[in-house]
Amino acid sequence: MPMSTNPATNAIELRGVTKRFATPSGEVFTALRDLDMEVAPGEFCAVVGPTGCGKSTTLTLVSGLERASRGTVKVDGRPVSGITPGVGFMFQTDAVFPWKSVLDNVAAGPRFRGAGRRKANEAARDWLRRVGLAGFEDRYPHQLSGGMRKRVALAQSLINEPRVLLMDEPFSALDVQTRSIMSDELLALWEQTRPAVIFVTHDLEEAIALADKVIVLTAGPGRIKATFQINLPRPRKAQEIRFTDEFVALYSEIWEALRSEVETAYARSTTEVAP
Amino acid sequence: MTRAREAADTPRIDPAAMENLELDEPRPPRISRRVRRRLVLYVCRIALVVIVLGGWEIGVNTKHIDPFFWGQPSGVWRQLKTWITDGTAQGSLAEQILVTLQEAVYGFVIGVVLGVVLGIALGRNRFLSDLLSPFIKVANSIPRIVLGSLFSIAFGFGITSKVVLAVVLVFFGVFFNAFQGTREVDRNLLSNARILGASRWQTTRQVVLPSAFTWILASLHVSFGFALIGAVVGELLGADKGMGLLIRNAQNNFSPNGVLAGMVIIGVIALIAEGLITALENRLLRWRPPQTGGGDVNI
Numbered sequence A: 001m002p003m004s005t006n007p008a009t010n011a012i013e014l015r016g017v018t019k020r021f022a023t024p025s026g027e028v029f030t031a032l033r034d035l036d037m038e039v040a041p042g043e044f045c046a047v048v049g050p051t052g053c054g055k056s057t058t059l060t061l062v063s064g065l066e067r068a069s070r071g072t073v074k075v076d077g078r079p080v081s082g083i084t085p086g087v088g089f090m091f092q093t094d095a096v097f098p099w100k101s102v103l104d105n106v107a108a109g110p111r112f113r114g115a116g117r118r119k120a121n122e123a124a125r126d127w128l129r130r131v132g133l134a135g136f137e138d139r140y141p142h143q144l145s146g147g148m149r150k151r152v153a154l155a156q157s158l159i160n161e162p163r164v165l166l167m168d169e170p171f172s173a174l175d176v177q178t179r180s181i182m183s184d185e186l187l188a189l190w191e192q193t194r195p196a197v198i199f200v201t202h203d204l205e206e207a208i209a210l211a212d213k214v215i216v217l218t219a220g221p222g223r224i225k226a227t228f229q230i231n232l233p234r235p236r237k238a239q240e241i242r243f244t245d246e247f248v249a250l251y252s253e254i255w256e257a258l259r260s261e262v263e264t265a266y267a268r269s270t271t272e273v274a275p
Numbered sequence B: 001m002t003r004a005r006e007a008a009d010t011p012r013i014d015p016a017a018m019e020n021l022e023l024d025e026p027r028p029p030r031i032s033r034r035v036r037r038r039l040v041l042y043v044c045r046i047a048l049v050v051i052v053l054g055g056w057e058i059g060v061n062t063k064h065i066d067p068f069f070w071g072q073p074s075g076v077w078r079q080l081k082t083w084i085t086d087g088t089a090q091g092s093l094a095e096q097i098l099v100t101l102q103e104a105v106y107g108f109v110i111g112v113v114l115g116v117v118l119g120i121a122l123g124r125n126r127f128l129s130d131l132l133s134p135f136i137k138v139a140n141s142i143p144r145i146v147l148g149s150l151f152s153i154a155f156g157f158g159i160t161s162k163v164v165l166a167v168v169l170v171f172f173g174v175f176f177n178a179f180q181g182t183r184e185v186d187r188n189l190l191s192n193a194r195i196l197g198a199s200r201w202q203t204t205r206q207v208v209l210p211s212a213f214t215w216i217l218a219s220l221h222v223s224f225g226f227a228l229i230g231a232v233v234g235e236l237l238g239a240d241k242g243m244g245l246l247i248r249n250a251q252n253n254f255s256p257n258g259v260l261a262g263m264v265i266i267g268v269i270a271l272i273a274e275g276l277i278t279a280l281e282n283r284l285l286r287w288r289p290p291q292t293g294g295g296d297v298n299i
């Protein structure tokens, strides 16, 4: 594993991170063990791995929602303690506020941070336009489609102009067509502000199409199995890039690394009977 | 708003239209069938009331029911008319209603505020809830209505003793709902608020409170009933005005019709309050998807 020459320049850096949980039965469960990971500023990093290997856990550690049991987590060279400032998080499940209108949902971040209503609303309208939701300001989340809710969540995160954006399977609940449209839109928005991204997904195609770097995690407890640089030219169109030879070659290479882990996790989940 | 609603409505396929396509059945009969069902329901309800009250009245007239103990509907009606036109022995009827209403509303408001504040505070603060929960459990298990006697001694015949009793009755229902509602707040939403930069107080106000509101509002329906019970029982135990005193005087005069007439008035007040609370609920919970099925059953 190559050590980065100047660790302080990494946007995100995990060193020897272990995360243990106390299970309800009183046992200790290790979700991550000795994980090392780094993401450069402005780098788009996709993380793939079998279910339950600790992908979501990694993101909660970076965001500061949870603390590592051992090891260090740094964002912008500073150790994480409490909620990391300058971080955006799109959760695996819907987390927009159902009692706030679309506009108020997007304006929530600036409002929480002390901006005036007028200024926050102005910025929120701007972001809603950018994610293609102009005209839906007054709706409540339950009146939107799943894809639209994801756009609201995206605008809600991006309005704070995070330097680090954490995305936990943000598009997994969407149909294939909507997902590829959202991928392209995400890339376009990302180019505008260029935050460092950790993008968790189960979809290897999506990972390769979006990322500069794909990290494959092992079946739990999670650690890095392999890292792949994706040197496909930008700007990319997720729809078109899938059929290039380079893409196909990368896909089979990464899938080779991922497959054995998925199989291990699957075998475990079918043989392991609750003690 | 209207534009948004239009946009929402246009692309939707009308399920009724689909059914019509399949069944090849004209639409009007379906609609009128639904209307007719409702009509039949209302007629049956009225019939039920007529049968019960009429049976009662006939029972009295045929000497099967003794009106000296059980009263009779026409007597209750006469009593109500007298109260309305001639006033009661203790002043005008409106005055009695207003006094009781005032006690109930004060008790309701204070009890709800205390219940919500304490419920959320304990729901948000582990130490507070660990500290206070055994005391609250004990306080909840005693028959609180008996405290009315104590308050009557301590606060006298005025409005205070009734308000305090109403507060005590209202508080617990609201408190437990607010507490539970606070505990059930989606952890994802809490995390999201923290990430977006919300302080603890902002999270409580903008995430916990609206989220717990569904629970709290559910408790308000029963709570106003409790507040009325507190006010009336407080008056029964000793007062110089109010519906409770009116009922108590009727009892002392061996007038079952008077007792029943008082009950009818209190029932009407409770129904109006229930309607107002439902309207409030619909306004405050606009953000929720429309509830299917169910109905407004609350006991």
Ligand SMILES: Nc1ncnc2c1ncn2[C@@H]1O[C@H](COP(=O)(O)OP(=O)(O)OP(=O)(O)O)[C@@H](O)[C@H]1O
Binding pocket: A021, A022, A023, A029, A030, A031, A050, A051, A052, A053, A054, A055, A056, A057, A058, A092, A220
């Ligand atoms: N609060 C918790 N208490 C106990 N165990 C937990 C807790 N959170 C996560 N875990 C366990 O840690 C492991 C990793 O969880 P995590 O949510 O990070 O998986 P994941 O890689 O995101 O999976 P998926 O792809 O299915 O979302 C899982 O086995 C899970 O059961």
Ligand SMILES: [Mg+2]
Binding pocket: A055, A056, A057, A092, A168
């Ligand atoms: Mg996950």
